[in-house]
Amino acid sequence: MADPQLLSNVRALVGRQYGRVYAWDEVNAPMIRQWCETMGVDNPMYIDPAFAQATRHEGLIAPPAMLQVWTMEGLHANNYPPGSTDENPYEVLKEMEAYGYASTVAVNSELSFTRPLRLGEKLYYTTRLDSVGEEKTTALGTGFFVTLVMSHFVEQASGDEPVGELLFRVFKFRPANAQPQPEAPAPVESATAGPKRALPGISDDTRFFWEGCDKGQLLIQRCCACQTLRHPPAPVCIECHSFDWDTVQASGRARLYSFVVMHYPEVPPFDYPNPIGLVELQEGVRMIAGLAGVEREQLQIGQPLQVEFQTFDERLTLPLFRPVEA
Ligand code: ZN
Numbered sequence: 001m002a003d004p005q006l007l008s009n010v011r012a013l014v015g016r017q018y019g020r021v022y023a024w025d026e027v028n029a030p031m032i033r034q035w036c037e038t039m040g041v042d043n044p045m046y047i048d049p050a051f052a053q054a055t056r057h058e059g060l061i062a063p064p065a066m067l068q069v070w071t072m073e074g075l076h077a078n079n080y081p082p083g084s085t086d087e088n089p090y091e092v093l094k095e096m097e098a099y100g101y102a103s104t105v106a107v108n109s110e111l112s113f114t115r116p117l118r119l120g121e122k123l124y125y126t127t128r129l130d131s132v133g134e135e136k137t138t139a140l141g142t143g144f145f146v147t148l149v150m151s152h153f154v155e156q157a158s159g160d161e162p163v164g165e166l167l168f169r170v171f172k173f174r175p176a177n178a179q180p181q182p183e184a185p186a187p188v189e190s191a192t193a194g195p196k197r198a199l200p201g202i203s204d205d206t207r208f209f210w211e212g213c214d215k216g217q218l219l220i221q222r223c224c225a226c227q228t229l230r231h232p233p234a235p236v237c238i239e240c241h242s243f244d245w246d247t248v249q250a251s252g253r254a255r256l257y258s259f260v261v262m263h264y265p266e267v268p269p270f271d272y273p274n275p276i277g278l279v280e281l282q283e284g285v286r287m288i289a290g291l292a293g294v295e296r297e298q299l300q301i302g303q304p305l306q307v308e309f310q311t312f313d314e315r316l317t318l319p320l321f322r323p324v325e326a
Contacts, residue, residue: 013091022081022084022124023070027070027122029060032060039063047060064113067117068111068166071125077264104172105170105173106169112165112167114161114162123152125150125166126150126153127149127151128149129148130149131147132144132147140173144171147169150165197269200316205235218252220247220281221246222245223242226242229283231285252306253305255279256280256302260276276291292321304326
């Protein structure tokens with residue numbers, strides 16, 4: 001049974017309207033083109049100005065499914081344009097967390113549209129806490145279905161026009177295997193008890209690699225029949241199909257073949273920005289690994305690297321690569 005105080009607090013929030021969140025940019029052709037490219041959409045209504053001009057819309061329109069795109073914050077969380085509300089439309093979820101309903105899973109999202117958006121239109125949305133269902137028990141746990149509705153408008157001198165809605169529903173729950181919380185709201189979990197790094201799935205084909213890491217050795221699989229090196233580990237030689245293999249210890253010298261720098265979302269337990277390299281070992285095989293001791297600005301394709309081993313959470317040793325002098 002849910003705490004009566006929680007139910008009372010939640011019911012007081014249902015129906016609440018939250019203020020405007022403005023779009024950074026007006027509806028524009030470059031963003032439409034890039035979105036279509038990314039999504040594999042080639043409808044000329046969206047990307048061919050001459051074609052679009054000849055339609056009843058008399059110009060390019062935005063794909064309806066882009067509705068939410070226009071009002072997104074961008075790379076940095078909660079970075080909305082000036083004038084946007086600083087209210088938190090998800091405050092009801094925080095209320096539930098304080099009573100032990102710690103987990104969230106998105107259930108469904110529905111977009112509905114009134115009309116297509118044209119170039120130059122400027123959007124904002126407001127949010128309404130539409131409903132919170134009765135407490136329910138599912139396979140995941142016990143909790144509440146919470147539904148928010150974001151109503152999107154185009155700003156117009158003659159009066160703002162509704163153009164579409166986004167319904168967003170989550171299940172906010174106490175996991176089935178969790179202990180019930182005491183009466184008082186639970187304290188925020190301590191900073192020292194953060195998540196640990198996920199352990200690798202280890203098989204008979206890959207065990208040698210992780211055992212090598214534990215000993216500070218970077219081991220590469222080698223075909224006994226034709227001597228071809230391979231990584232990641234696999235049961236069969238890609239060149240001669242031999243199942244016989246042994247390993248050689250790599251020198252640890254490598255070059256940066258490519259890289260990404262993860263910025264967002266920031267997922268514990270990793271540090272951000274988080275540079276990850278595709279490195280080419282001196283022996284010729286490539287592997288993906290974290291990069292140590294580098295700034296984004298210093299990363300250069302082809303730069304020399306040296307392996308080092310770091311142990312995380314006192315249970316997982318990983319090879320990382322650090323820039324060295326040529
Ligand atoms: Zn072979």
